[in-house]
Amino acid sequence: MNRFLDYLWPVMDAPVPIVAAHVVAAWPAGVHQRLLDLGFLMQAADTDRVRCPECQQHFEEVIARTGPDGAVRFYVLCPEVLRAEVPALARRQWGVNMTAITDALAAALRLTGNLTTLLPNRAWRLGRTIWQNEPRDVVLARGLNWKDASSVRAIITRGRKPIVLVPDTKPPNDLWRGRVPPILALSQAATIGEGGIDLDPLELAATILDADKRTNAPDTDGINLDRLKLLIRQQVKAEEKIGITDDILVAAYRQEGTVREAAAFLARTTGQEISKDSVHRALQRAGGTATAVLNDESSPSVVRSRPSARGRKKKPTNPI
Numbered sequence: 001m002n003r004f005l006d007y008l009w010p011v012m013d014a015p016v017p018i019v020a021a022h023v024v025a026a027w028p029a030g031v032h033q034r035l036l037d038l039g040f041l042m043q044a045a046d047t048d049r050v051r052c053p054e055c056q057q058h059f060e061e062v063i064a065r066t067g068p069d070g071a072v073r074f075y076v077l078c079p080e081v082l083r084a085e086v087p088a089l090a091r092r093q094w095g096v097n098m099t100a101i102t103d104a105l106a107a108a109l110r111l112t113g114n115l116t117t118l119l120p121n122r123a124w125r126l127g128r129t130i131w132q133n134e135p136r137d138v139v140l141a142r143g144l145n146w147k148d149a150s151s152v153r154a155i156i157t158r159g160r161k162p163i164v165l166v167p168d169t170k171p172p173n174d175l176w177r178g179r180v181p182p183i184l185a186l187s188q189a190a191t192i193g194e195g196g197i198d199l200d201p202l203e204l205a206a207t208i209l210d211a212d213k214r215t216n217a218p219d220t221d222g223i224n225l226d227r228l229k230l231l232i233r234q235q236v237k238a239e240e241k242i243g244i245t246d247d248i249l250v251a252a253y254r255q256e257g258t259v260r261e262a263a264a265f266l267a268r269t270t271g272q273e274i275s276k277d278s279v280h281r282a283l284q285r286a287g288g289t290a291t292a293v294l295n296d297e298s299s300p301s302v303v304r305s306r307p308s309a310r311g312r313k314k315k316p317t318n319p320i
């Protein structure tokens with residue numbers, strides 16, 4: 001697998017997405033030229049500050065001197081050699097061509113709609129895709145872990161269930177308020193193929209599925225118990241008798257880990273007698289064995305079990 005792009009993403013993640021000659025010189029042979037050929041890097045204005053070409057130990061402002069022949073030469077002051085000449089190549093630097101990269105990403109994902117800049121040099125809407133029959137915006141953003149990231153976040157979250165691409169470093173989850181979108185680091189998923197950028201479809205799918213699952217899943221365990229009790233109270237109150245639905249019976253089972261304890265829990269919460277049989281029947285209606293019900297995490301409407309309940313189900317004896 002080619003790794004040319006591994007050298008691009010960290011540059012793209014830097015506040016000033018420009019790479020200096022001494023950095024490029026340390027890259028493996030061919031990488032720099034390949035990134036230039038692809039159009040992802042392009043030559044920028046020469047820098048006025050370079051690493052000393054003689055001792056390599058310090059960075060200095062470049063001083064221009066016109067020689068007796070009228071030609072301009074460049075130097076830096078150096079404690080080792082006093083004055084070190086700076087060759088023209090050492091002042092070169094290359095910037096990331098965001099236009100080329102956003103175009104390539106939109107093409108790689110076969111996105112529809114317009115590619116637009118949401119915030120100059122920071123965020124782009126690459127286009128729209130259909131994920132599991134649902135339209136989703138795909139956004140590329142830089143600097144989601146910089147101090148001013150909240151302004152970029154605000155723009156991204158206006159999109160339609162956005163899928164976010166970042167060059168390399170993912171932002172912390174607490175950047176987002178509420179839903180944490182799927183975030184794919186290009187450094188983990190992008191390679192160069194024959195037609196341009198290739199994105200690993202498995203990596204992309206896993207990223208979206210993981211994020212959507214987190215969003216749809218019930219909140220932390222502590223909240224689950226309260227929510228379950230609230231649901232029970234609502235049901236009992238609504239029917240003025242014990243009318244516990246299968247959802248609640250199954251949720252209580254997941255919460256407590258055994259039929260016996262689920263029945264006891266429901267009895268405590270409702271103040272009424274709930275038989276083990278009613279829990280058992282609900283489990284059977286919900287799809288068979290207790291293990292199957294416990295392992296089914298696809299239903300967002302049913303509360304997930306606590307870690308203690310999960311631990312209990314591992315006992316060799318069948319709880320039912």
Ligand SMILES: [Zn+2]
Nearest residue numbers: 052054055078
């Ligand atoms: Zn020096």
